[in-house]
Amino acid sequence: MTDQRRAHVLDAARAAFFELGLDGTSVREIAQRAGYTPGAIYSYFASKEAVYAALLGESLERLNAQVAGACERSPAGGVERVRAAAGAFFDFYRENPRDLDLGFYVFQGLQPRGLTPELNKSLNKRLRDALRPTQDALAALGMPAAQTLREVTAFFAHCVGLLVLSHTGRIRMFNQGSQALFECYLEQLVQRAAPR
Amino acid sequence: MTDQRRAHVLDAARAAFFELGLDGTSVREIAQRAGYTPGAIYSYFASKEAVYAALLGESLERLNAQVAGACERSPAGGVERVRAAAGAFFDFYRENPRDLDLGFYVFQGLQPRGLTPELNKSLNKRLRDALRPTQDALAALGMPAAQTLREVTAFFAHCVGLLVLSHTGRIRMFNQGSQALFECYLEQLVQRAAPR
């Protein structure tokens, strides 16, 4: 019951945040969309930042689901699996730029009240999980463990860079598209994993 | 005289911003650090956002200077020049993470009052300028023009990604260092520019 209502608040928060951005979203706005008064929000979350942390948690679940779904639809052990896992990760954030904002906001500026070390750890873990399939797929192609770790980290960074540039419009400065650049990077990665 | 005082305000703003972050910095805070009352700030800048724009402009000048300096100290036409130009760019933001924040803040959220189209254009240009030496160095190695553009964009994205991950502590998640990963990417880039 309580969980349902909490989820309802979260839905309202997500909608508000997607529509208005992080700065444009106030507790009042969330409450209003949820059909509550501001005070009620604090029955479900300790603070506004806790709402965002929960939102991020939920966002990471969707991310993992999307990655897992893509993996299931591709044969294990081949380069296709690398493409599927990596592509699903990138696509998730390309299609949902607000989820990227959310991640940076929570991971960057939060007070201890909003992001306890345990919560931080668990969120980190889910993010890490979403990259694991890519890492595993690289390993399955014979890439040494140390290198898969390096590659997946670099891959993550590359995605983040492309997404941020795309999201802030900086990439237009170069007349380039993030999708094409992503594919380019992915092919180089696949090349390194399975030469020839 | 006025310029000196304006610079003094800018110094105060930079210090405040480096210490407290962009959201934590108020006009009151800047004024206090500069030894002024809040109203005085508006003798030098039209708005708070104009202060940030000026800060960014100045940051981009330092960036360009650093890149130019590194280029001067390396022979033109060889791979060393690529390493110098690209490395200087990355190092600037690695050593001054707040300058990266500044860039994203200004480019993302500013009102027209703070960031006129002309100013936006000129700031963009200076950012672009800072990447030009890298692009030129790639071209000097015989890389086709279309590819140099693609590569420099991807390079920029990779830097941003590594820096953001590093800045938000996410890179620790992978037990990796941004410096090492940068060098790795740079070597791959050099490889592509000058195979063998």
Next chain:
Amino acid sequence: MTDQRRAHVLDAARAAFFELGLDGTSVREIAQRAGYTPGAIYSYFASKEAVYAALLGESLERLNAQVAGACERSPAGGVERVRAAAGAFFDFYRENPRDLDLGFYVFQGLQPRGLTPELNKSLNKRLRDALRPTQDALAALGMPAAQTLREVTAFFAHCVGLLVLSHTGRIRMFNQGSQALFECYLEQLVQRAAPR
């Protein structure tokens, strides 16, 4: 409950405004007089201007009540009714000069936020309503419709003029009293409505 408190804020605002004038009244002042902190005012009114609009609305209700009361106490259909309706209108503003200020302030300078077109329309209507009994009384004496409209408009203007002159002390310049001048105008009007 909320309505009571809203009325309480309105009382404070009216008192402040009567004492300090519209320009001298700040939200802080209103809040202080109401026993609140400034932010609380915004629970009851969207803006400072909305407070004034509400004050004017309430002023116009009092005006209409006063006019209606005077009409009830006078026989319909005769010149007495003209004197009653017109006199009540003038007396209201003579006795409450600040209410006149309020009207002009709101009707003149308000932002859309404080005075939406609908609100403007409804306030206008109530002002118009307060003059209707005078117009009707003129018609009851046999004055043609077109003339009643002209006369009531001129009457309104004359009242406003006398009140403004009286309020700003300019009338003293002529050693005249607004009351006597009003009665004079009224008698001329009655003459025109019911010659002999």
Next chain:
Amino acid sequence: MTDQRRAHVLDAARAAFFELGLDGTSVREIAQRAGYTPGAIYSYFASKEAVYAALLGESLERLNAQVAGACERSPAGGVERVRAAAGAFFDFYRENPRDLDLGFYVFQGLQPRGLTPELNKSLNKRLRDALRPTQDALAALGMPAAQTLREVTAFFAHCVGLLVLSHTGRIRMFNQGSQALFECYLEQLVQRAAPR
């Protein structure tokens, strides 16, 4: 020399005030238009309100000139002179609504600093002067002195009322034009002065 410069400041102030209104005009604005820095204004005027008082004085001179001009162009001693004097007075403010604002602002809200008793007296006198020709013309038609005073005061009030209603757009509420209503009032006045 000083007087010339003072006049120059006054010109700037008038222009600013006509364009931006009283609330929209700042000392900065006036100074800028006069080619000065704000502080310089205080070499010529004790305060912003003193500027307005001076502006009003000058406005009253123009008013008197306009009235005098109209009188000169009409035969003395007849009803035409009444129409000319009264009409010129009304026209002045109908054509220059800002001058009316000025008058009310100065006469209503000024601090002692801006409006000393002597200045007040002299401004009052000039206003009174502008109505004298109308009063004299009425007397020339044989109207008793006591009545001419009453009539000219009522006339002044009627003008002010029509102008204020016109200026604030309230007159539209009645689908009436201030010009027509003025003429109507004037004819009644003439009637009273020279029956038949």
Next chain:
DNA sequence: AATGAATGAGCCTTCATTCAT
């Protein structure tokens, strides 16, 4: 006479949060 710099008081408004009921 004029500047340039700065003040200081004030403005309206926003908002996360608290807490008695």
Next chain:
DNA sequence: CATGAATGAAGGCTCATTCAT
């Protein structure tokens, strides 16, 4: 659990005015 009311701190900004130079 939820409300309704209110807080308090802060926010960016404006502007008449002062005064040393």
